[in-house]
Amino acid sequence: MIPRYSRPQMSAIWEPESRYRIWFEIEAHATEKLGELGVVPKSAAKALWDWWATDPVIDVPAIDAIEAVTKHDVIAFLTWVAEQVGDEARFMHQGMTSSDVLDTTLAVQLARASDILLEDLDQLLAAIKRRAEEHKYTPTIGRSHGIHAEPVTFGLKLAQAYAEFARCRKRLVAAREEIATCAISGAVGTFANIDPQVEAHVAERLGLAIEPVSTQVIPRDRHAMFFAVLGVIASSIERVAVEVRHLQRTEVLEAEEYFSPGQKGSSAMPHKRNPILTENLTGQARMIRSYALPAMENVALWHERDISHSSVERFIGPDATITLDFALARLTGVIDKLLIYPVRMKKNLDRMGGLVHSQRVLLALTQAGVSREDSYRLVQRNAMQVWESDGEKSLLELLKADSEVTAALSDAEIEDKFDLEYHFKQVDFIFDRVFG
Numbered sequence: 001m002i003p004r005y006s007r008p009q010m011s012a013i014w015e016p017e018s019r020y021r022i023w024f025e026i027e028a029h030a031t032e033k034l035g036e037l038g039v040v041p042k043s044a045a046k047a048l049w050d051w052w053a054t055d056p057v058i059d060v061p062a063i064d065a066i067e068a069v070t071k072h073d074v075i076a077f078l079t080w081v082a083e084q085v086g087d088e089a090r091f092m093h094q095g096m097t098s099s100d101v102l103d104t105t106l107a108v109q110l111a112r113a114s115d116i117l118l119e120d121l122d123q124l125l126a127a128i129k130r131r132a133e134e135h136k137y138t139p140t141i142g143r144s145h146g147i148h149a150e151p152v153t154f155g156l157k158l159a160q161a162y163a164e165f166a167r168c169r170k171r172l173v174a175a176r177e178e179i180a181t182c183a184i185s186g187a188v189g190t191f192a193n194i195d196p197q198v199e200a201h202v203a204e205r206l207g208l209a210i211e212p213v214s215t216q217v218i219p220r221d222r223h224a225m226f227f228a229v230l231g232v233i234a235s236s237i238e239r240v241a242v243e244v245r246h247l248q249r250t251e252v253l254e255a256e257e258y259f260s261p262g263q264k265g266s267s268a269m270p271h272k273r274n275p276i277l278t279e280n281l282t283g284q285a286r287m288i289r290s291y292a293l294p295a296m297e298n299v300a301l302w303h304e305r306d307i308s309h310s311s312v313e314r315f316i317g318p319d320a321t322i323t324l325d326f327a328l329a330r331l332t333g334v335i336d337k338l339l340i341y342p343v344r345m346k347k348n349l350d351r352m353g354g355l356v357h358s359q360r361v362l363l364a365l366t367q368a369g370v371s372r373e374d375s376y377r378l379v380q381r382n383a384m385q386v387w388e389s390d391g392e393k394s395l396l397e398l399l400k401a402d403s404e405v406t407a408a409l410s411d412a413e414i415e416d417k418f419d420l421e422y423h424f425k426q427v428d429f430i431f432d433r434v435f436g
Contacts, residue, residue, distance in 0.1 A: 151424070228295070240331060277330060
């Protein structure tokens with residue numbers, strides 16, 4: 001992952017030294033239980049933990065040099081540890097296979113990454129809630145197909161985002177639970193050369209569940225689910241980002257990314273204030289979603305295992321979690337500092353001569369005894385004149401001048417249907433459902 005889109009805490013999970021430290025803990029915990037079962041001397045685990053207690057530096061280049069000869073990363077690591085610990089290290093990895101170490105390590109890394117992502121989501125939810133309450137009753141236009149529809153509030157837009165990310169959080173909790181799975185079952189997963197108690201011991205020490213049937217690998221449907229959830233979260237990020245980008249368009253300008261002192265928008269045009277953060281989030285969302293497909297393709301491995309999944313996961317594990325961590329933090333910053341323009345929202349709301357109240361007039365005519373077809377015809381006939389005048393004509397005045405309309409509704413009754421506050425009478429109800 002490139003440093004530009006990385007944050008230190010998440011990146012650290014995927015550093016080689018972090019990976020090797022997890023490898024050691026798995027091997028040492030397994031050796032510890034093997035000692036308790038009498039399979040290896042108890043002194044073997046003691047030697048490993050005594051060396052570990054010295055807080056040794058993991059010599060990554062030295063391990064890489066061994067791997068250059070062995071062409072096997074786990075063997076290279078075990079060889080290097082044996083050089084540090086001495087003769088007792090020969091009892092490491094008894095009855096285990098490389099996937100026991102690799103798959104369990106990936107489970108630890110993805111669980112730790114999930115914990116950071118859950119913290120990110122909590123911070124994002126807090127920012128959205130604060131801004132939603134701030135603009136709970138700020139009137140703005142709701143759009144469908146990009147066209148003015150009916151009035152909403154900006155707080156409702158943000159409440160929708162809050163509810164969406166709250167669902168994302170629940171999905172990630174479930175995905176974390178599913179991915180945090182340990183397998184120490186030996187070649188082809190039969191426990192032929194290692195007692196299942198070893199697996200249980202390692203799982204307990206690392207805070208993992210146990211994979212019930214692990215062939216030689218943990219089944220990759222778990223990983224497919226995990227990366228699919230990350231892709232859904234990325235899509236939710238993009239939905240909000242695209243909304244901000246549209247609202248920042250010059251001809252709309254109802255909200256805008258914070259533009260800091262000294263910031264430049266264009267190398268050629270000094271006037272520009274571009275939505276670069278949310279455009280960047282759209283790009284990052286595309287990348288995160290792209291990692292879900294290879295994770296799904298990893299599910300179909302040959303027989304008890306092959307390693308076609310291995311190279312894929314070396315890419316997508318770090319890249320998906322690091323990018324999503326960055327994206328969630330960036331979106332939190334965008335929401336937290338978002339510039340919101342209520343006056344411009346009201347101006348846009350009023351721009352089309354009251355067309356946004358057309359449905360209320362339609363319903364009033366039907367309730368006054370006019371057929372729905374005729375009611376629609378009467379309102380649309382006047383609405384089209386407003387459209388063609390680019391909002392210069394008023395729907396209210398046109399309706400009041402239409403004899404067919406006034407035959408069913410009085411001027412006062414028509415005017416009543418243009419009350420903006422009417423549209424917001426259920427805002428409290430919706431907020432209670434979202435925020436509780």
